[in-house]
Amino acid sequence: MFRRLFGRGAYLRFTAQTWDEMFAQLGRRAGGRRESGAFLLANRDGDPRRVIRVVYYDDLDPAALRGDIRLDAVAYGRLWDLCDQYKARVIGDVHTHGGTYVSQSSIDRENPMISRAGHIALLVPHLASRRAAPREVGVHRYDGAGDWQGSYASDAVRRVYVGRFA
Numbered sequence: 830m831f832r833r834l835f836g837r838g839a840y841l842r843f844t845a846q847t848w849d850e851m852f853a854q855l856g857r858r859a860g861g862r863r864e865s866g867a868f869l870l871a872n873r874d875g876d877p878r879r880v881i882r883v884v885y886y887d888d889l890d891p892a893a894l895r896g897d898i899r900l901d902a903v904a905y906g907r908l909w910d911l912c913d914q915y916k917a918r919v920i921g922d923v924h925t926h927g928g929t930y931v932s933q934s935s936i937d938r939e940n941p942m943i944s945r946a947g948h949i950a951l952l953v954p955h956l957a958s959r960r961a962a963p964r965e966v967g968v969h970r971y972d973g974a975g976d977w978q979g980s981y982a983s984d985a986v987r988r989v990y991v992g993r994f995a
């Protein structure tokens with residue numbers, strides 16, 4: 830019952846612990862100077878919106894964070910291996926922007942990390958130097974064929990649930 834009340838309509842659900850840890854890791858990996866990012870995984874057999882594991886780009890490829898974020902085929906191969914190992918699937922990704930800018934850049938829009946309709950790209954502010962609340966993030970749903978739908982502020986709060994009943 831609580832799960833229906835809390836996070837109904839959410840694209841992504843996090844426990845507070847997973848959310849906080851994600852910011853700590855993204856901020857640390859970026860060193861406050863550059864963007865960092867990660868894939869968001871759900872259990873294959875569980876709730877398809879619940880983030881149960883975060884796989885950081887620089888763990889897939891130590892060179893991934895040079896300036897803009899780029900992952901090669903080897904990094905994606907590692908990602909699919911991890912998904913098999915964890916019995917998980919990729920439901921979204923997250924990356925950091927500087928300042929409060931959580932819209933997508935044209936590069937972001939033209940290069941979905943996973944080109945599958947329904948994939949969620951989360952954008953977090955301040956290079957993740959501190960934890961942000963859901964109202965501060967940008968939530969971008971890929972609808973296929975180059976189309977995205979963005980949610981901000983109170984809309985973002987509806988799309989990202991962080992809390993006990995994640």
Ligand SMILES: [Zn+2]
Pocket residue numbers: 924925926933934937
């Ligand atoms: Zn970006």
